[in-house]
Amino acid sequence: MPKQYFPTLQNVNKAKLTLNEILTSTPLTENLNLSEQFGARVFLKREDLQIVRSYKIRGAYNKIRSLSSEQLKNGIVCASAGNHAQGVAYSCQRLGIHGKIYMPTTTPKQKIKQVQMFGKQFVDIVLHGDTYDDASAEAWKDCTENKKAFIHPFDDPLIIEGQATTALEILQDSTHQIDYLFVPIGGGGLIAGVGSYFKQMHPSTKIIGVEPAGAPSMKESLKQGQVNALENIDKFVDGAAVQRVGDLPFEICQQVVDDIVLVPEGRICTKILELYNRDAIVVEPAGALSIAALDYYTDHIKGKNVVCIVSGSNNDITRTEEIKERSLLFEGLKHYFIVRFPQRAGALRDFVENVLGPNDDITHFEYSKKNSRERGPAFVGIELTNKNDFEGLVQRMAENGFVYEYVNEKPDLFQYLI
DSSP states (O other): OOTTOOOOHHHHHHHHHHHTTTOOOOOEEEOHHHHHHHTSEEEEEEGGGSTTSBTHHHHHHHHHHHOOHHHHTTOEEEEOSSHHHHHHHHHHHHHTOOEEEEEOTTSOHHHHHHHHHHHGGGEEEEEOSSSHHHHHHHHHHHHHHHTOEEOOSSSSHHHHHHHHHHHHHHHHHOOSOOOEEEEEOSSSHHHHHHHHHHHHHOTTSEEEEEEETTOOHHHHHHHHTSOOOOSOOOOSSTTTOOSSOOHHHHHHHHHHOOEEEEEOHHHHHHHHHHHHHHHOOOOOHHHHHHHHGGGGSHHHHTTSEEEEEEOBOOOOGGGHHHHHHHHHHHTTOEEEEEEEEESSTTHHHHHHHHTSOTTOEEEEEEEOOOTTOSEEEEEEEEEOSSGGGHHHHHHHHHHTTOEEEEGGGOHHHHHHHO
């Protein structure tokens, strides 16, 4: 990799010409709900509408298209949490190249099926490890042993330049000065490309990176002044949960990023549900990152022109219940208790009539009667319509003699039971 690399406008324009072979520009549209909510003009760059439903096709195709026949003779290999894999798979199928794609075992089934569909007979899929970093290590091993070309998801100049074409399109389509640009960060390829292009073409725009709170790889690296690998990450935001950002993206981000916002996974889930319910927009967790960050920039963006990059929509419908659960927990609307019920007839009826508020709902209840005990424990989940009703709920439990443990505040027990 070249030292002190920085994407040039010439190379980004060249990448755009390459991508014109297979892609058209994605829409840049104002979202009226978000604009009204934040008192700003909020535009969404809809990369979720790409042919592979994420921006990753840009870098993947730009890189693969640049390889010579000699570099391709043994095929290509890549590692991905899902979206880069789809971009590589589609590129392989379009160009008639054989590829081997490594993904973590935690990759949603929907993404795996999409990779198979886009790549057809041109790709083989290998599931390995629990994280992107595990899959990447195995892919590099295959690459080295079998002399294949490695298509990195973010730490490569041609990948970064491909992703930078997103910025080129934003500036071409925007009729307003852009004050703030919110960009999701995984390995850093997108924000490195987009940020570098903006700093050359529109340096007054504030570039705000957004990471999930459970995987703050870039923020920690920038804080320490060097690339720092995190030991443990929350893998829920699979499209942005990496333990180590790329070296090149890190060096570029040191020069172009104005701030990084960390968004809790629960807030991301709330935003996924809001986008679906209000705007019929389906996004994956990483796709909601940039929009979720607006809640933490409310005062700064009022009256401004704001662009959020919606990075992808490859969500698995089987995750809907988990997304809803995480959202309710974060918003303070879902609470779990171990309640010690008196082992007498009518105890549950007393709980329902005297403890629950008029708008409270029991969503989970497990109880086994023990004849040798005076009290029997029940595991109870309660959903509120207003988080402020919580204090009244626990007060009524105490007043009516129900002994309880609050499970939400006991992480180890919570993880075991929920």
